[in-house]
Amino acid sequence: MKRGPYAKVAERNAGLLARIRGIKADHPFRGYRRVWAFLRFVDGVVVGKNRVYRLMSEHDLTVKPNLRLKAKRRPTGVKPRPSRPNEWWGIDMTKIKIDGYGWLYVVIVLDWRTKKVVGHYAGDQAKAWHWLSALNAAVGRQFPEGVRGGGLHLMADNGCQPTSTSFMKACRVMDIKLxxxxxxxxxxxxxxxxxxxxxxxxxxxxxxxxxxxxxYQALGSWIEEYNQGYLHSALGYKTPVTTEQELINSRTLLKKAC
Known part of the structure; x- marks a missing residue:
């Protein structure tokens, strides 16, 4: 017979469990690692991952895997691994259904090193020049003095927008390696x-x-919150903006030392 938790243990976990439930209520798709990171680095609660996982498992708060969404992988070449901000960006599009209106399209430009959203576009069309709108916003934000000579690479899929003549020509003009x-x-x-x-x-x-x-308003606000406050395990549970600033500062110090 499975034994239940001791009364003192349950009492000690009550406050932590209530906070976990609060985080899950606001972010239902977060797994135990991200919940733990929020507790540790935002709330300042010193707690182990195993304890968080155990509590979430016991109270059915974990994220159930959906095997239908599991991607089928095949061997590929080595993916680029940038060492600095603004070395490799990725650009992609998705669509959002608005009840009573139709589909909206969102184009995102992401810095692969810092995980920062450097540019985006949202609208009811998604032609090549809409993708360029997101890219131009990113360039204006990250390269206020111009992108030429910056060694920027851009990764895209084989959709009709990034493979269009106008998009590829614009990248060549801006000296972006597509x-x-x-x-x-x-x-x-x-x-x-x-x-x-x-x-x-x-x-x-x-x-x-x-x-x-x-x-549109919610997307803009959420992207700013994401850049400023989203904790990435790949970044050592730091935010994109914090990581970018640390990398820029370290490169500046290195240049001065040389």
């Missing part, structure tokens, strides 16, 4: 694809959207 994933292989742009899932889990799927204007 690269494409292999066919039927989203893993080549995995960082950007994973961000799209995060955006849907944290913003899109937990709300009922009935107005394009409301979604």
């Amino acid at each position: 690269a494409f994933t292999s066919y039927n292989n989203p893993k080549g742009n995995a960082d950007t694809e994973r961000f799209m899932r995060t955006m849907k889990e944290e913003l899109v799927w937990i709300n009922e959207w009935r107005s394009p204007t409301a979604f």
Whole structure:
């Protein structure tokens, strides 16, 4: 027979469990690692991952795997691994259903090193010049003095927008080295694809959207919050903005030392 927790243990866990329930209420798609990171680095609660996992498992708060969404991988070449900000960006698009209106398209430009969203576009069309709008916003934000000579690479899929003549010509003019994933292989742009899932889990799927204007406003606010406050395990549970600033500062100090 399985024994229940001791009364003192249950009492000690009551406050932690209540906080976990609160985090899950706001972010239902977060697993135990991300819940633990929020407790540790935002709330300042010193707690182990195993304890968080045990509590979430006992109270049915873990995220159930959906095997239908599991991607089928095949061997590919080595994915680029940037060593500095603004070395490799990824660009991709997804669509959002607005009740009573139709589909909206969101184009995201993501810095692979810092996981920062450097540019985006949202609208009811997604032609090549809409993708360029997101890219131009990113360039204006990250390269206020111009991108030429900056050694910037951009990874895209083989869709009609990034492979269009106008998009590729614009990249050549701006001296952005455009690269494409292999066919039927989203893993080549995995960082950007994973961000799209995060955006849907944290913003899109937990709300009922009935107005394009409301979604545009919410998207802009959420991206700023994401850049400023989202904790990435790949970044040592630091935020994109913090990581970017630390890397820039370290490169500046290195240049002065040389």
